Amino acid sequence: MKEQFYTYQYPHPAVTVDCIIFGFDGQNLKVMLIQRKSEPFAKMWALPGAFVDERESLESCAERVLQKEGNISDVYLEQLFTFGSPSRDPRERVISVAYMGLVKTADFELIAGNDELQIKWWDISEIPELAFDHFQILQTAIDRIRGKIRYQPIGFELMNAKFTIPQLQQLYEAILGKTLDRRNFRKKLLSMQILKQLPEKQQNVAHKAASYYEFDRERYEVLMKEGIYLELV
Amino acid sequence: MKEQFYTYQYPHPAVTVDCIIFGFDGQNLKVMLIQRKSEPFAKMWALPGAFVDERESLESCAERVLQKEGNISDVYLEQLFTFGSPSRDPRERVISVAYMGLVKTADFELIAGNDELQIKWWDISEIPELAFDHFQILQTAIDRIRGKIRYQPIGFELMNAKFTIPQLQQLYEAILGKTLDRRNFRKKLLSMQILKQLPEKQQNVAHKAASYYEFDRERYEVLMKEGIYLELV
DNA sequence: AACCATTGCGTAAAATTTACACTTTAAAAT
DNA sequence: ATTTTAAAGTGTAAATTTTACGCAATGGTT
Numbered sequence A, B: 001m002k003e004q005f006y007t008y009q010y011p012h013p014a015v016t017v018d019c020i021i022f023g024f025d026g027q028n029l030k031v032m033l034i035q036r037k038s039e040p041f042a043k044m045w046a047l048p049g050a051f052v053d054e055r056e057s058l059e060s061c062a063e064r065v066l067q068k069e070g071n072i073s074d075v076y077l078e079q080l081f082t083f084g085s086p087s088r089d090p091r092e093r094v095i096s097v098a099y100m101g102l103v104k105t106a107d108f109e110l111i112a113g114n115d116e117l118q119i120k121w122w123d124i125s126e127i128p129e130l131a132f133d134h135f136q137i138l139q140t141a142i143d144r145i146r147g148k149i150r151y152q153p154i155g156f157e158l159m160n161a162k163f164t165i166p167q168l169q170q171l172y173e174a175i176l177g178k179t180l181d182r183r184n185f186r187k188k189l190l191s192m193q194i195l196k197q198l199p200e201k202q203q204n205v206a207h208k209a210a211s212y213y214e215f216d217r218e219r220y221e222v223l224m225k226e227g228i229y230l231e232l233v
Numbered sequence C: 001a002a003c004c005a006t007t008g009c010g011t012a013a014a015a016t017t018t019a020c021a022c023t024t025t026a027a028a029a030t
Numbered sequence D: 001a002t003t004t005t006a007a008a009g010t011g012t013a014a015a016t017t018t019t020a021c022g023c024a025a026t027g028g029t030t
Helices: A058-070 A134-148 A165-176 A182-191 A217-225 B058-070 B134-148 B165-176 B182-191 B217-225
Strands: A006-008 A014-024 A029-036 A049-051 A077-083 A094-104 A116-123 A195-201 A211-215 B006-008 B014-024 B029-036 B049-051 B077-083 B094-104 B116-123 B195-201 B211-215
Touching: A014 A058, A014 A134, A014 A165, A029 A058, A029 A165, A049 A058, A058 A077, A058 A094, A058 A116, A077 A134, A077 B077, A094 A134, A094 B094, A134 A165, A165 A182, B014 B058, B014 B134, B014 B165, B029 B058, B029 B165, B049 B058, B058 B077, B058 B094, B058 B116, B077 B134, B094 B134, B134 B165, B165 B182
Parallel strands: A014 A094, B014 B094
Antiparallel strands: A006 B006, A014 A029, A014 A049, A029 A116, A077 A094, A195 A211, B014 B029, B014 B049, B029 B116, B077 B094, B195 B211
16 A cells, blocks of 8 residues: 555545547447446446546546556547536545547457456446446436537547448447438538548448548538538438 | 645645636627736636535535625536646646636626636637636637537526517627527527517617517427427527 | 617528438349 | 349439518607
């Protein structure tokens, strides 16, 4: 156990960063959860998180959590909300800054960190009981991603490198929890000209091969600067 | 000076809440700023803020700040963002949770708190140099309110009790920084049926008196529950 | 009583969204 | 080698929404 102590003239809360990493497996939307090894809430499932170090930014802390607790790196992260109810942690006052991100489950092999019994992807329709106020945090994240996907190219960020339009549609449908018309989805998407078609096509599919696209970030940023509102769904 | 000290096994950052209170004077959008009495950044203008007390929620802290530093109460507040760059405060590591709100300037008489030289409304087009990273925080708030007003009935919350449609439009124009068509604004607004017309009209205006309305919160919550997207502008 | 400023309503044209059917392609089955 | 299967990709007409305006109504002012 550490022997050093930190003393302040006024009370300071502890600050943690908790991460909500959504994972898309081509079909459904999942979320990465860990099973806690230690008290409090030992053996319960929870969002991965860590106390913020003295000299790291909140976002760096989120990156560190993901690296250490899930073997995940290079993820586009976005700050979700800060949860600060005085009694949300039984040990002491803990304020938690939540970050969320979205990845393809296939891109990472989850490896449980030192303080975890297990780590795995859970379908967002089958979430177990969670430690602390993590269910509420997760619910906030689901609401946010559902709202956000309507007018921001989420999923483009994640669909790193290349993707087909039907794949992107699958993601939209998984997040929104409803089906969309193929033809209209494609039409609207292409009309905003934020996709660049690649010469490649899908290989070895038992039907017409879909063309690969990539996100045209430059074009997107021009549109954003012009204040153009992209309503995708 | 306090004699008590607070000791922890791990380093704890200080946590503050800073408040961005936008004020509408019927014409333009303002923001409430205080002039600091003490170091660091003595005499500079800044957002009102305070360290979070041990047993208060973040939102309660924001309410306390507004009461103490600006004589403002009963404001609808929304969490904006949490700023946590390790070097944003020269004294020690300070993480700041920002809250924003919107009021009518006429509804409050600003009174400077103990640790302030002055407090006043500044037009958002004439912001002075600000302490800490408060300019960045304010900019984030302006972006947020501009984005938010498009699809959420901000300003209804604030237009406490009653308001006329042209008054509400003035607010929208002040926030968005552009003019809107009177007839279409009214049409769209009324079509979503979140306003209740009152029997009263304006008094003593040198032209046709506008009718007063109030926000129909119940109806609004029904729409939200149904997931209906209100695009107001 | 005429004037002025602003509210309030209506309508036609333009743009966007929605609903839906057929053709194309690549592999797998016959 | 031909047919079958499954999903990609394209077009269009109808419905809906948004946009752009003109004009009457109202209440104090001159």
